[in-house]
Every structure is written in structure tokens, then in C-alpha cells.
Amino acid sequence: MNIAVIGAGPAGMMAAIQAAEAGGKITLFEHNPNLGRKLLVTGSSRCNLTNDAVEASAYFCEDQAWMETFLGSFGVEEFRRALDNLGIPTRKTDDGWYYPWSQSAQSVVEILEEALLARGVEMRVATHVIGFVQSGNTFILETTSLGSRQFDTFDQIVVAAGGKAYPELGSRGELFGALEQLGHRVESLLPALGPIFAELGAFSELKGQRFDVSASIWQGQTRLGQSAGNIIINQDGFNGPGVMNLSHLVALHPKEDLTLQLNFIAPFWSDFADTLTGQIANPRSLRAGLLRYFTPKAANFFIRRANLNPETRLRDLTEDQIRQLLGVTAEARFSITGAGSFRNSQVSVGGVPVGEVDPRSMESKVVPGLYLTGETLNAAGPCGGFNLHFAFGSGHLAGAHLAGLQKQKSKERV
Ligand SMILES: Cc1cc2nc3c(=O)[nH]c(=O)nc-3n(C[C@H](O)[C@H](O)[C@H](O)COP(=O)(O)OP(=O)(O)OC[C@H]3O[C@@H](n4cnc5c(N)ncnc54)[C@H](O)[C@@H]3O)c2cc1C
Numbered sequence: 001m002n003i004a005v006i007g008a009g010p011a012g013m014m015a016a017i018q019a020a021e022a023g024g025k026i027t028l029f030e031h032n033p034n035l036g037r038k039l040l041v042t043g044s045s046r047c048n049l050t051n052d053a054v055e056a057s058a059y060f061c062e063d064q065a066w067m068e069t070f071l072g073s074f075g076v077e078e079f080r081r082a083l084d085n086l087g088i089p090t091r092k093t094d095d096g097w098y099y100p101w102s103q104s105a106q107s108v109v110e111i112l113e114e115a116l117l118a119r120g121v122e123m124r125v126a127t128h129v130i131g132f133v134q135s136g137n138t139f140i141l142e143t144t145s146l147g148s149r150q151f152d153t154f155d156q157i158v159v160a161a162g163g164k165a166y167p168e169l170g171s172r173g174e175l176f177g178a179l180e181q182l183g184h185r186v187e188s189l190l191p192a193l194g195p196i197f198a199e200l201g202a203f204s205e206l207k208g209q210r211f212d213v214s215a216s217i218w219q220g221q222t223r224l225g226q227s228a229g230n231i232i233i234n235q236d237g238f239n240g241p242g243v244m245n246l247s248h249l250v251a252l253h254p255k256e257d258l259t260l261q262l263n264f265i266a267p268f269w270s271d272f273a274d275t276l277t278g279q280i281a282n283p284r285s286l287r288a289g290l291l292r293y294f295t296p297k298a299a300n301f302f303i304r305r306a307n308l309n310p311e312t313r314l315r316d317l318t319e320d321q322i323r324q325l326l327g328v329t330a331e332a333r334f335s336i337t338g339a340g341s342f343r344n345s346q347v348s349v350g351g352v353p354v355g356e357v358d359p360r361s362m363e364s365k366v367v368p369g370l371y372l373t374g375e376t377l378n379a380a381g382p383c384g385g386f387n388l389h390f391a392f393g394s395g396h397l398a399g400a401h402l403a404g405l406q407k408q409k410s411k412e413r414v
Contacts, residue, residue: 001025001406004141004154006129006175008035010388011374011395012160013112017086018399019158020119022406027152028121029143031128031170036109038162038169042388047105049083050076050389052096058386060192060248060349061379069359074393082396087111097384131178132157134367156369158398163348163375164189171375179352183366187378189350192248194340197237198260202305203332206233209298213242214266217249217336218259224249228266229383237337241383248349250339258336265329268293276322278315286312302329347387351378361401362394371398
């Protein structure tokens with residue numbers, strides 16, 4: 001069998017490695033000169049591969065049942081085993097985020113490259129796939145490399161060309177047109193997992209400070225979404241997983257007045273409540289109480305915003321004073337002015353609806369012999385390894401299915 005895999009990101013590399021397990025001729029096309037350009041920058045170059053919290057409901061995906069079937073075939077344990085088999089053992093942080101033992105995305109890419117070479121995958125890098133069409137039971141792929149055009153015929157094609165996020169790393173959504181021509185739907189692509197821009201007001205004093213928060217986005221009285229995690233305050237607003245998980249909601253409501261609400265005390269709420277009511281740290285000052293959780297700069301800021309005296313003893317705080325403090329620490333509200341574009345958002349949402357492929361093999365239900373994987377499909381997860389899980393996992397299932405088909409064909413020939 002002659003198989004083309006388009007795109008050498010996590011989905012494409014994994015698909016090619018698995019498909020090559022059964023021999024056959026596998027060709028991997030990549031328009032960058034090197035493999036895994038985006039994978040190299042993931043997890044701040046440490047490659048956050050998956051997460052204990054991976055489950056269907058964690059993904060922004062219109063078809064939860066599809067996602068459940070997919071994860072039933074390729075959950076965290078299956079993924080870790082597949083990585084282990086390739087020589088990429090993983091370990092997790094206290095909060096359940098998995099990284100390779102090496103903590104190096106570069107090591108992961110080099111191991112995958114060696115696995116591709118060892119299995120005889122032909123790698124055509126610096127080769128741009130212009131498009132593909134179906135011709136009977138085969139596909140004709142049009143490519144260009146060093147100014148010369150070429151047409152090749154394949155029995156099966158795996159599309160692993162990503163979405164539209166971080167275009168300078170290689171994925172620009174250029175093959176969605178070819179998929180539409182073959183009869184697939186393509187839902188509009190929007191940037192996700194990017195910064196949220198907002199009017200900071202007095203909070204601009206806290207530029208550069210990091211907090212663990214709970215964050216919600218409101219449209220009037222309606223809460224559009226909620227997230228929790230680390231954030232950093234910067235020049236124009238906020239960045240970090242705690243807000244990035246919500247940025248697609250801003251992209252989805254470009255013309256609405258939206259508000260970001262941050263709760264700076266949510267992660268230690270019960271301890272904070274005990275502190276304020278004097279059960280902990282009594283008889284320390286209000287300032288000392290806040291220094292349990294915040295930097296001196298942030299503690300001073302919150303006390304000033306609440307119009308309180310830093311020297312007040314905690315046990316002397318009145319109910320009104322406690323309410324004032326909670327107002328500024330638990331219910332800070334900011335007018336949203338925008339969110340990151342494709343240029344600075346980690347993934348895109350949109351693409352081909354997952355329901356158009358089989359969740360166990362990634363084979364198209366519209367065009368047999370065509371496989372769609374990774375960010376080309378309309379499924380995106382929050383920060384924390386959910387997207388690499390989906391990219392590697394969908395690539396693995398497509399490749400394993402193709403290897404199975406090849407084994408079956410060889411048996412039939414005997
Ligand atoms: C800064 C950053 C940090 C991230 N960190 C994490 C993280 O820690 N954990 C996590 O889970 N996710 C993370 N992500 C998201 C994750 O990287 C993506 O979801 C994932 O890479 C998608 O994999 P993919 O194989 O579908 O697509 P991609 O990784 O985008 O790979 C697609 C490949 O196809 C190639 N290609 C595209 N079109 C063509 C064409 N026409 N011809 C030839 N080649 C083509 C591209 O050059 C690219 O190499 C991060 C993303 C960014 C930008």
C-alpha cells in the first residue's frame with residue numbers, strides 16, 4: 001500500500017510511525033525544512049504531553065459521544081504506553097500534567113525522527129502540498145519543492161496539516177479547501193488558548209505579577225465560561241492558562257460587551273476565610289495575613305484598593321471591612337477589549353466536524369481512504385496537554401488502522 005501523510009507535526013509523525021509498523025510505502029510530506037516545528041515550542045519547550053484530567057467533557061467538541069469513543073480507544077494509559085514503546089517515558093507534576101522524562105521537546109522530536117527513519121518512512125521535507133484530488137480508488141497529490149511541481153498517486157492519505165494557529169510554525173489551514181472539494185464540511189476557524197486583552201485600570205500597577213485565579217467571562221448576567229489556573233498580568237491584559245482557556249469565547253462574541261471576572265483568592269478560599277475571621281494568624285496584621293498568599297506588592301495593592309489600614313489586626317476587622325476586601329480580591333471585574341489572534345494563540349477551534357470521521361480509525365466517512373487527524377478536526381482542549389493528547393492519539397489510531405489494513409492485505413495475498 002502506498003500511503004501519504006501530510007504534515008510532520010505530532011499527529012502526522014505518529015500516524016507515519018504506526019502505519020509503517022506493517023511495512024508498506026509511507027511518505028511523510030512537510031513544508032518546513034524540519035519535522036515537528038510546533039511540537040518543539042510546546043509546554044515552554046518541555047512538551048506537556050497529556051493530563052490526568054483528559055476526558056471527553058474537557059474538550060471543546062460538539063460531539064461528546066464521539067470524543068468518549070475516541071478516548072475509550074486512546075486514553076492516558078494507552079498514550080503513555082505508546083510513548084514508552086517509542087522510548088519516551090513520561091512523568092507527571094503534582095497537578096497531573098505529564099511531561100517526557102527528558103523535559104525536552106527537542107528530545108521528543110529527535111526520538112520520533114529516529115523512529116521514522118528506522119521504519120523506512122520516506123521524508124519529503126521542504127515540500128509544500130498544494131492539494132489533492134480523488135481519482136477512482138486513489139488520490140493524486142500535487143506538491144512543490146524547490147520550485148518544481150510534482151504529482152504522485154497514493155492509495156490512502158492521512159491529512160495531519162494542523163489548523164491555523166501560529167502560522168509561522170507551518171499550519172495555515174491551506175488544505176481545508178481540498179477537503180471541502182472532496183465533500184467535507186469545514187467549520188469556521190477561530191483562535192483559542194490565547195491572551196485576553198482588557199482595560200486594567202489600577203491593576204496595571206501589578207504588571208508582571210503572577211496569580212492562581214478562578215476566571216469567568218460574563219455577557220451581561222450570563223456566564224459564558226469559567227476556568228481556573230495561573231495567570232500573568234501584562235501590558236494589555238492577561239495571559240496564562242487561567243484565562244487562555246476562555247479566549248475562544250471572546251473570539252466567538254467579537255461584537256459583544258464582555259467582562260472578565262477574576263477571583264484571586266479562590267485557590268485558598270477556606271484558609272483565607274479562616275485568616276480573615278482571625279482563626280489563623282491571629283493576632284497578626286491584615287498585611288501579614290495577606291502576605292500568606294500574595295507578594296508584598298500585591299498585598300499592598302489589595303489593601304489600598306479596599307481602603308483598609310494594613311496595620312489593622314485581623315481579629316479587629318469588621319464585617320464591612322471584610323466585605324470590602326472580598327470585593328477587590330474575589331470579584332475584580334475588567335472590560336474585555338479583545339483576545340489573541342491566530343498569531344499568538346496556541347490552537348484553533350473549527351475545522352472538519354469530528355462526526356465526519358470514525359473515532360476508532362480517523363477514516364473519513366465521506367471519502368474512504370482519507371484519514372483526518374489532529375487540529376484539522378474540530379476538537380480542541382484546554383491548556384495542560386489535552387491538545388497533544390488528541391494530536392498524537394488521532395495520529396496513532398489512523399496509523400494503527402492503516403497498518404492493520406496492510407497486514408490483512410498481505411494475509412489475503414498468501
Ligand atoms: C506555543 C505553543 C505551545 C503549545 N503547548 C502545548 C502543550 O504544552 N501541550 C499541548 O497539548 N498542546 C500545546 N500546544 C498545541 C499543540 O502544539 C497543537 O495542538 C498540536 O501541535 C497540533 O498537532 P497537529 O499535528 O495536528 O498539527 P501541527 O503541530 O500544526 O502540525 C502540522 C504540520 O503540517 C505541516 N503542514 C501544514 N500544511 C502543510 C502543507 N500544505 N504541506 C506540507 N506540510 C504542511 C505544518 O508545517 C506542520 O508541521 C501548543 C501550541 C503552541 C503554538
